[in-house]
Amino acid sequence: MRADLPAQTRRRLERLAVKGERGQWSMDNIDWARRPQVPRWLPRRLYRSIISQFQFGERMTVDLCRRLADELGDPLLIRCVELQAKDEIRHADVYTRYLESIGGALDPDPALAESLSAALHHPGPPVLPMLAYHVILEGEAMRTLEDLRGTFPCPLFTEISRRTARDEARHIAFGRLYLKAVIPNLTTAERAGLMRDLREIWDACADGILAGYRVPGFFSRPLRRRWAADGWRHHAAALADVGLVEVTGP
Numbered sequence: 514m515r516a517d518l519p520a521q522t523r524r525r526l527e528r529l530a531v532k533g534e535r536g537q538w539s540m541d542n543i544d545w546a547r548r549p550q551v552p553r554w555l556p557r558r559l560y561r562s563i564i565s566q567f568q569f570g571e572r573m574t575v576d577l578c579r580r581l582a583d584e585l586g587d588p589l590l591i592r593c594v595e596l597q598a599k600d601e602i603r604h605a606d607v608y609t610r611y612l613e614s615i616g617g618a619l620d621p622d623p624a625l626a627e628s629l630s631a632a633l634h635h636p637g638p639p640v641l642p643m644l645a646y647h648v649i650l651e652g653e654a655m656r657t658l659e660d661l662r663g664t665f666p667c668p669l670f671t672e673i674s675r676r677t678a679r680d681e682a683r684h685i686a687f688g689r690l691y692l693k694a695v696i697p698n699l700t701t702a703e704r705a706g707l708m709r710d711l712r713e714i715w716d717a718c719a720d721g722i723l724a725g726y727r728v729p730g731f732f733s734r735p736l737r738r739r740w741a742a743d744g745w746r747h748h749a750a751a752l753a754d755v756g757l758v759e760v761t762g763p
Contacts, residue, residue: 519588522623522694526589529687533596540607543672549614550667561612562619563661567677568608569621570650574601584639593676593687607673624721628714640695641707645714649686649756650747650757651681656747688763696756704757711752715745731740746756 518526551560578598582591612618632645658674658681665671696704719741 518589518691518694522688522690523589525592526687526688529690530589530592530596530684533680533683536683537599538603538676540603543607543676544669545610547669548562548664549669550620551615552665552667557616560665561567561616562622564608564612564615566620566625567654567658568605568612568618569625570629570654571601571605571608573626573633574646574650575605577633577642580633580642581639590691597684597687600684604677604680606612607677608701610671611673622722624718627721632714635710639701641690641710642686644707644711644752644755645753646759647685647692648751649711649715651688652748652751653744654678655681655685656744666756689751692755701758708752708757711748712745715748716741718750719744745748 536705551557575598578594578601582598584595585591599688600745629645629650630644635641655678658678661670662674699707
């Protein structure tokens with residue numbers, strides 16, 4: 514799907530690509546001599562599972578980048594997604610090493626795996642996968658990492674999350690620039706259909722994850738429901754910002 518990008522969008526994408534190339538870092542930049550600190554109030558297995566979901570999301574995003582490299586057609590866009598793939602592979606490797614120090618990775622949450630797979634393999638042009646990954650997934654990762662940095666007393670995890678968050682912010686910017694250029698070409702009905710599909714993906718993922726992460730005394734049912742509703746409002750605003758129809762309500 515080759516997009517006819519406006520000149521201003523191309524200039525901004527070029528700057529993002531240069532920023533990404535200059536901002537490459539490696540696992541060796543992290544001070545691994547520090548011991549991980551698992552929160553005392555959180556079951557160790559749950560902590561491992563939370564970090565494992567980040568690792569899984571990074572690996573799934575690599576698969577998305579490979580699909581985009583095959584379908585987008587524009588050399589500048591391919592350059593951007595190939596840079597993103599390098600970032601995501603590095604992030605997954607960093608999370609893997611961190612997980613090895615606390616007992617190893619756990620399986621991905623089935624609801625998350627199913628939702629990401631459904632978005633990745635959505636038929637037709639890659640607009641929905643990009644909306645799901647670059648707006649919702651990356652946006653949720655940024656939101657969650659920010660929350661966890663203030664919750665988990667682990668300097669090693671804090672450094673990892675800060676480094677990955679800088680890359681994720683660039684990925685979000687790339688996705689929004691591209692989507693803002695192509696979404697105006699869609700009909701109102703097509704936009705509404707995308708919004709409906711994305712809401713279904715979010716609801717299935719959020720409901721499944723919340724059902725699987727019940728910790729007595731940790732999250733009450735109203736708090737879990739509020740988290741899911743707040744998450745959708747956050748993502749709906751971002752989706753509206755790239756040109757999809759705006760929806761109201763939880």
